Amino acid sequence: MSGTTIISIRGLVVNYYTFGGVIKALRDVDLDINHGESICIVGESGSGKSTLAQTIAMILPQNAVVERGSIIYDSVDILRSSSLDVLARVRRDIGMVFQDPATSFSPLFPIKQQFVDVLSEVLKVTPEEALRISREALKNARLIEVERVLNSYPHELSGGMLQRASIALALAKKPKVLIADEPTTNLDVTTQAEILDLIKVLKREYGLTLIMITHNFGVAAHVCDRVVVMYAGMIFEDGPTRQVLDNPLHPYTRGLLMAIPRMGRSLTPIPGFPPDPREVFEGCPFYGRCNSARGECSTQKPPRVVLGERTVHCHLYWGSQWKS
Amino acid sequence: MPVTYEYVIKRLFLLVLVVLGVLVITFILTRVIPARPELLWAGPHAPLEAIKRAREELHLDKPIHVQLAYYLRDFFTGNWGVSWRTKQPVFQDILSALPATLELVIIGFAIAVIAGIPLGFYSALRLGSIKDDVVRSIAVIGASMPIFWVALILQLVFGIWLKVLPAGKRVDTALAIVTGFRSITGFYLLDSLIQGNMIVFIDALKRLVLPAITVSLYPLSLTIRMVRSLAVEVLNENFVRFLEVNGINRRTLIYRYVLRSVISPVIASLGLSFGYTLIGAFMVELVYVWPGIGYYAGMALLSYDYPAVLGSIVFVALFYSAINLVVDLVHAWIDPRVKL
Amino acid sequence: MEFAVHRKIYLVGLVIVTLFVITGILAPYIVRRPEDAWGITYNPEKAFKQPSLENPLGTDALGRDLLNRVVLGTRFSLIIGVSVVSLSLFIGIPIGLLAGYLGGRLGTVLMRIADIFLAFPPLLLAIAFASVLGRGVLNTIIALALSWWPWYTRLIYIQTTSVKSLAYVDSARIMGLNPITIMFKHILPNIATPLITQATLDIGSAILEASALSFLGVGVPPPTPEWGLLVSEGWQYINMAWWISFFPGLAILVVVLGFNLLGDAFKEYLDPRVRNLMVRRKVK
Numbered sequence: 033m034s035g036t037t038i039i040s041i042r043g044l045v046v047n048y049y050t051f052g053g054v055i056k057a058l059r060d061v062d063l064d065i066n067h068g069e070s071i072c073i074v075g076e077s078g079s080g081k082s083t084l085a086q087t088i089a090m091i092l093p094q095n096a097v098v099e100r101g102s103i104i105y106d107s108v109d110i111l112r113s114s115s116l117d118v119l120a121r122v123r124r125d126i127g128m129v130f131q132d133p134a135t136s137f138s139p140l141f142p143i144k145q146q147f148v149d150v151l152s153e154v155l156k157v158t159p160e161e162a163l164r165i166s167r168e169a170l171k172n173a174r175l176i177e178v179e180r181v182l183n184s185y186p187h188e189l190s191g192g193m194l195q196r197a198s199i200a201l202a203l204a205k206k207p208k209v210l211i212a213d214e215p216t217t218n219l220d221v222t223t224q225a226e227i228l229d230l231i232k233v234l235k236r237e238y239g240l241t242l243i244m245i246t247h248n249f250g251v252a253a254h255v256c257d258r259v260v261v262m263y264a265g266m267i268f269e270d271g272p273t274r275q276v277l278d279n280p281l282h283p284y285t286r287g288l289l290m291a292i293p294r295m296g297r298s299l300t301p302i303p304g305f306p307p308d309p310r311e312v313f314e315g316c317p318f319y320g321r322c323n324s325a326r327g328e329c330s331t332q333k334p335p336r337v338v339l340g341e342r343t344v345h346c347h348l349y350w351g352s353q354w355k356s
Numbered sequence: 357m358p359v360t361y362e363y364v365i366k367r368l369f370l371l372v373l374v375v376l377g378v379l380v381i382t383f384i385l386t387r388v389i390p391a392r393p394e395l396l397w398a399g400p401h402a403p404l405e406a407i408k409r410a411r412e413e414l415h416l417d418k419p420i421h422v423q424l425a426y427y428l429r430d431f432f433t434g435n436w437g438v439s440w441r442t443k444q445p446v447f448q449d450i451l452s453a454l455p456a457t458l459e460l461v462i463i464g465f466a467i468a469v470i471a472g473i474p475l476g477f478y479s480a481l482r483l484g485s486i487k488d489d490v491v492r493s494i495a496v497i498g499a500s501m502p503i504f505w506v507a508l509i510l511q512l513v514f515g516i517w518l519k520v521l522p523a524g525k526r527v528d529t530a531l532a533i534v535t536g537f538r539s540i541t542g543f544y545l546l547d548s549l550i551q552g553n554m555i556v557f558i559d560a561l562k563r564l565v566l567p568a569i570t571v572s573l574y575p576l577s578l579t580i581r582m583v584r585s586l587a588v589e590v591l592n593e594n595f596v597r598f599l600e601v602n603g604i605n606r607r608t609l610i611y612r613y614v615l616r617s618v619i620s621p622v623i624a625s626l627g628l629s630f631g632y633t634l635i636g637a638f639m640v641e642l643v644y645v646w647p648g649i650g651y652y653a654g655m656a657l658l659s660y661d662y663p664a665v666l667g668s669i670v671f672v673a674l675f676y677s678a679i680n681l682v683v684d685l686v687h688a689w690i691d692p693r694v695k696l
Numbered sequence: 697m698e699f700a701v702h703r704k705i706y707l708v709g710l711v712i713v714t715l716f717v718i719t720g721i722l723a724p725y726i727v728r729r730p731e732d733a734w735g736i737t738y739n740p741e742k743a744f745k746q747p748s749l750e751n752p753l754g755t756d757a758l759g760r761d762l763l764n765r766v767v768l769g770t771r772f773s774l775i776i777g778v779s780v781v782s783l784s785l786f787i788g789i790p791i792g793l794l795a796g797y798l799g800g801r802l803g804t805v806l807m808r809i810a811d812i813f814l815a816f817p818p819l820l821l822a823i824a825f826a827s828v829l830g831r832g833v834l835n836t837i838i839a840l841a842l843s844w845w846p847w848y849t850r851l852i853y854i855q856t857t858s859v860k861s862l863a864y865v866d867s868a869r870i871m872g873l874n875p876i877t878i879m880f881k882h883i884l885p886n887i888a889t890p891l892i893t894q895a896t897l898d899i900g901s902a903i904l905e906a907s908a909l910s911f912l913g914v915g916v917p918p919p920t921p922e923w924g925l926l927v928s929e930g931w932q933y934i935n936m937a938w939w940i941s942f943f944p945g946l947a948i949l950v951v952v953l954g955f956n957l958l959g960d961a962f963k964e965y966l967d968p969r970v971r972n973l974m975v976r977r978k979v980k
Contacts, residue, residue: 051964051965089601090601091597091600091601093592094483094484095484123601123602123603124603126601127601127602128598128601128602129598130594130597130598132594135593135594135595136594136595136598137595137598137599138595138599138613138616138617139595140613140616140617140620140691141613141616146599149599149604149605149608149612150599150602150603150604151603153603153604153605153608154602154603154604198598201602202602205602205603370811373808373812374811374812374815377808377809377811377812377815378812378815378816381812381813382824385824385825385828386828389828390828489705493705496953496956496957496960497949497953499956500900500904500948500949500950500952500953500956501949501952502904502907502908502911502924502927502945502948502949502952503908504908504911504924504927504928504945505927505941505942505944505945505946505948505949506945508927508931508934508941508945509941509942509945511934512934512935512938516935628818631817631818632817632818634817635817635818635819635820639908639911639912642912643931654912657823657827657912657913657914658913665827669816669820669823669824672816672817672820673815673816673817673820676815676816676817676820677815680815
């Protein structure tokens with residue numbers, strides 16, 4: 033999908049240092065995110081998708097280290113700049129919501145206070161103005177009892193209402209990008225659909241670029257026009273949703289889609305287990321579970337192959353980019 | 357804020373229960389277990405008549421539950437026996453020794469809390485750095501020190517060798533007499549200020565420094581460790597990330613949101629910290645000859661002055677329980693999530 | 697162990713505790729004059745000697761070598777520390793499990809009793825018990841354990857009540873296992889972790905409290921070379937022979953520090969959240 037690229041990620045390597053060892057969360061990630069698109073980053077737990085989102089939003093935990101790579105946003109490499117202006121710009125332009133709405137707000141303060149505290153700082157306005165903006169945002173998030181929500185404590189509201197509220201908070205400052213990290217995973221099925229629809233609507237209304245993290249292809253199909261498949265800290269496949277789902281290129285993607293339980297078909301999970309994130313790989317991390325594996329898969333890193341609108345990181349396709 | 361009347365009543369009821377429990381335990385300890393409690397009561401070297409009188413006072417010829425009844429009655433009427441060392445009623449002795457202890461405990465505890473909370477935060481915000489390690493090291497050493505030893509060493513170094521700070525007594529008696537100092541509240545710092553007696557004020561202040569710092573060391577270390585570990589936990593909670601990524605001012609986040617989350621369990625633990633401060637104060641009183649309850653009880657222990665020992669123990673236990681009640685109420689008031 | 701390398705300070709704790717235990721066990725065999733422990737020996741010509749090559753920590757009022765006495769005291773601190781914690785666990789765990797698992801009236805009553813014990817500030821109850829029981833190593837252990845068990849009971853009670861509604865307890869019950877088996881073989885192992893960390897830290901605290909009791913004169917009697925007692929013996933001579941009080945107290949400090957560091961290490965290592973959190977000082 034062409035269009036102006038607003039976030040350009042190159043060679044990103046991120047590690048977590050823990051007492052259990054060094055976790056290689058992101059191993060050499062390249063990605064371009066274009067203005068106005070809805071991109072879904074899909075993967076299992078431990079694939080690095082949340083880490084990628086957190087790196088873009090500059091909200092990595094203390095024990096994370098960006099070892100290498102660059103993220104260019106607005107002509108600035110936000111990873112290399114220690115300027116407060118850059119951080120302020122990121123905070124202003126990127127809004128983020130997380131998986132568990134119940135813990136997204138402090139349990140000790142009413143919602144109103146939290147909205148005002150965030151907005152008065154990020155927009156540099158008075159508390160009264162911040163409150164006005166908050167009300168508007170909550171209305172846009174299709175919340176009916178705006179005043180009740182504002183005056184409540186988080187434990188007094190339902191999961192669905194809280195997630196709408198957190199989306200409202202993220203969008204109240206009218207950011208350019210919304211990152212949603214598994215926003216519906218903790219919600220019941222009906223509410224899930226509501227929230228996903230809300231996100232789609234708001235993306236249009238606010239003119240956002242949407243980055244959604246999920247482990248569910250169904251969500252990706254519902255919301256996004258582009259999907260990126262991640263595994264063990266690497267991007268395996270990247271392309272328009274319809275094409276990837278109808279014709280998966282990477283063996284892993286194929287395996288994932290086959291593993292989705294469906295009536296009239298026997299359950300075919302991918303054999304084996306996801307690798308230990310502390311492990312270092314010479315070749316492809318999927319080697320060992322891949323039934324199309326070849327000799328070079330265990331010793332050489334899979335190359336990035338661009339095929340039209342699609343990208344795949346796999347030895348299988350090396351060479352085919354020059355055909356047609 | 358579920359600090360309803362019901363909650364308060366319930367806690368008071370528990371307090372009464374605990375008071376009774378404390379009294380029963382001390383009763384068992386001092387009347388039931390010893391073979392000849394009247395000997396303990398009358399004190400060593402007591403003449404025969406005194407022992408006989410003790411037998412009557414303690415109603416030892418009556419059945420146990422009657423003894424307990426008399427015991428409880430005596431307690432509630434303020435008849436706690438007479439200290440054979442000071443020849444005064446124990447209750448009176450304790451009341452007059454109380455201000456000295458309170459002055460020490462309050463200041464020591466205040467230091468611990470006022471310095472401990474910011475230091476714990478300071479450390480948590482610099483997790484893994486050298487500054488963090490320094491604070492943690494100081495705190496863990498402070499939590500390992502025997503108070504009586506620290507008191508001795510500090511007294512030796514600052515009081516005797518360096519002669520920087522006087523150690524011992526609350527105020528120089530000669531100075532007090534000469535400047536016409538009179539004790540009103542029992543809190544010498546307050547009294548000297550009220551009377552405008554700056555000379556005594558400075559003197560009393562100087563004499564407070566060493567004991568107060570010694571007393572504060574253990575609770576200070578405890579507070580630092582606790583606040584640090586809580587703050588580290590809270591700093592990694594979801595709401596902190598959520599608010600921060602969407603643009604909240606970091607200072608607001610830390611000093612309003614994180615602080616509030618941390619402060620609740622800290623307040624809950626203040627009661628216990630206060631208990632440690634209290635006991636520490638007693639040992640400091642012994643070393644510095646500070647005329648508080650600890651000194652009184654310590655002397656009583658050494659001279660087998662049982663009425664005094666008993667009275668001190670009961671008083672301190674009840675005082676501590678009352679403090680805990682207050683702490684619990686404050687905690688419930690601050691944290692909307694607390695339930696009984 | 698990568699962990700130990702990352703946080704060298706915990707290695708120090710382990711070293712201190714190991715040395716402490718070894719010294720405690722071997723004490724009578726490694727000192728030059730074991731009779732100094734029970735020091736009825738009185739050598740006035742050797743009294744109050746400053747620390748020197750011959751007496752590295754000096755000598756005390758009776759001319760006994762202080763290093764000897766401190767080393768011998770290691771054994772007492774070790775015995776008392778471990779015994780107090782063990783005895784408290786022995787009393788406190790069953791009561792806590794019972795109260796937590798059976799709940800109801802019995803549970804409430806048991807916890808109220810524990811609350812009454814906990815209504816006393818730390819150490820006060822131990823002083824009371826100790827003054828009634830009289831001096832002696834065993835009495836000190838009993839006095840401290842009697843004041844300590846409610847802490848473990850409360851800890852276990854809270855853990856048990858929160859765990860008892862979990863699936864694995866229900867399934868054990870349905871399988872027909874008797875309550876005692878459930879409590880000890882199923883519930884206890886799962887709540888043991890915070891208990892172990894607490895118990896480790898508590899050995900240090902027990903040593904601290906025992907030394908306080910001895911200092912006050914209600915713990916072990918002279919001439920036992922218990923560290924707290926040694927400090928109090930040197931009290932009256934502090935002006936002219938500071939070492940008599942200083943070194944025993946220093947020993948207490950070092951040993952308790954070792955246990956605190958070890959306990960802290962356990963806390964960090966065993967708590968999965970903290971484990972994944974710690975930051976290694978980055979070499980950029």
